[in-house]
Amino acid sequence: MADPDAAEGTKMVSRIAIVRGVPDSFCDALSMTPPPQPVDLERARLQHAVYVDVLKDLVQEVIELPADNKYPDCPFIEDTAVVIGNRALITHPGAASRQGEEEAIREALKQLRIHISEVEPPGLIDGGDVLYASGMLFAGNSSRTNVAGIESLQKAFPDVRVHTIRVGEGLHLKSAISSISPKILAVEDSPAAIAMFDEIQQKTDGHFKMVKTLGPGAANTVLVGDAVICSATLGLGSLKLEAHYKQHARHVIPVDISEFHKVDGGLTCLSLLIER
Template sequence: MRSYSFTHAIARRPAASIIRGLRAVDTGAPDLALMQAHHDSYVAALRGTGAEVTVLDALEAYPDSVFVEDTALCLPEGAILMRPGAPSRLGEAAEMEPHLAGLYSQMRRISGEDSFIEGGDILTTETEILVGRSARTNVAGIAELARLVADWDHVVREVHTPPGVLHFKTDCSLMDAETVLATDRLAVSGCFDGYKVIPVAPGEEAAANAIRFNGIVLFPAGFPRTRDQLADAGYTVHEIGNSECAKIDGGMSCLSLRFTPS
C-alpha cells in the first residue's frame, strides 16, 4: 500500500501570478479566489484522512508553483528533486528542497544539463515506477532517475504519454495495487498490461487525473459517469472543484506531494 497510503502531504497556496500560468489552450485566466476555495477543500480532504498536510506560502515568482507534484518524487527511502522541462519552472525544485530535507534523511536530485523530468509524468505503483516520455520529460531525465533509484530496488519503466497530452498522469491514476483509472487513448498503448484498468467514460477524459490517498479517491467534480464507475467498484470518491486549475492544465495529482518520509 505504499503507493497510495501516506502519512504526509505538501501543498502550496496558488499565487496571484497564476493568471500567467502555462497552458496548452487559452480558455481564460483562473479566478484566484475560486481556485483558493477549491484548494482549501482539497487540503481539507487530505487532512480528513489523518495525514499531516503542510501548506506552503505562495511563490509569486513562479506562476505554476501551486503544482508542487512536478518538483519531486517522494519514495519511502528518500526524495528525488526533479528538473522541470518548462524553463519558467526550473527554480521550483530548489524552492521545495528545504521542506523535504527536513523530513527525509536521503535527498537526491536530477542534475544533468540535458535531463528534464516532471513528477506529473511519474506513476508509482507497488511494483514499478512508470515514467511517461513527454514534452516535459525526456529520455535523459528518465535514465538519470532510473540510476538514482536503482540502489533502492525500484524499477523504472519508460512509457509514452499520448501526443498532445501534457503529462502521463493527465490520462491515468492509481486506484490500488492492481488497478489503474485510465483514458482509452493511453490504455490502448498496452502500458498497463498486467493491471486492471477502469476506463474513463467517453468525453470525460479529464477525470483520469485523480488521486487515491489513503481511504479516499480525490476526484475532479463534473464527471458523473466516471465517478459512478469508481463508486460502483467500491471506492470512496471525494469530489473537488477543479475548474480553475483545469484552465492551466492542472488536476488533482498536481496539487500535492504525497509521502511517508524515511
C-alpha cells in the same frame, strides 16, 4: 503466498502531504491551449483550500508552503519531486519558466530528513509524468520529461523497476492514467491513453486492470490509502463519476478544481504525497 499489494493496504503507514499556495500570478500559469474563460484567482484559492481540507482528513500532516509570485505554476507541486518512502528525486522541470520551483520543495524534504537525489544534466523530468503503482515506477517520455531525466529517476530509486512509457498526446502520463487501487488504473477513454495502458500491460505481463473514464482529465485521481479523490467537474459529472469509481474503490471523494483544469492542472498536481 500473501499478496504484497493487499498487505500494503493493511499495514500502518505514516502519510504526509505537501501543498503550495496559489500565487497572485496564477492567471499566467502555463496552458497547452488558452482557456475559453480566464482563471478566476479567488475561486482558485477557495477550491485549493477545499482540496487541502480533504487531504487533512486523509493524512496525518499537511505541510503548506507559501506561494511564490515568481512562479505562476507553483501550486502544481507534484512536478517538483518524486518521493518513495524516505528517498526523493528533486526534479528538473521540463518548462524553463518552472525551473526554480523545486528549491522550496528541496528544503521542505530536508526538514523531513528525506534522502535527496538530483537530476543529472541534461535531464528534464516532471513529477506528473511519474506513476508509482504496485512497487513499480512508470515514467512518461513526454514534452516535459526526457530520457536523461528518466535515467536519473532509475538512479535515485535503484531497487525499483522503472518502465518508460511514451506519452503520445497530452501533457503528462498522469494526465490520462492514475491509480484507484494498487492493481487498478483509471485510464482516459482515448486512443492515446489506451495505447499507454497497453504499453504498461506489455511491460508488466498484464499486472493491472483498467477502468475507462470518459472525458479528458477525469482519469487523473489521487489515491490515499483506500480513498480516491476524483474530479467533480470533468467527464461524467460529479455524481456519475463518483458512482463510476465506487465500483472499484472503497471511498470516493469528488473535488472541484475547475480553475486549475483551465491551465492543464489535475488533482495529483496539487500535492506531493509521502508515505513511509
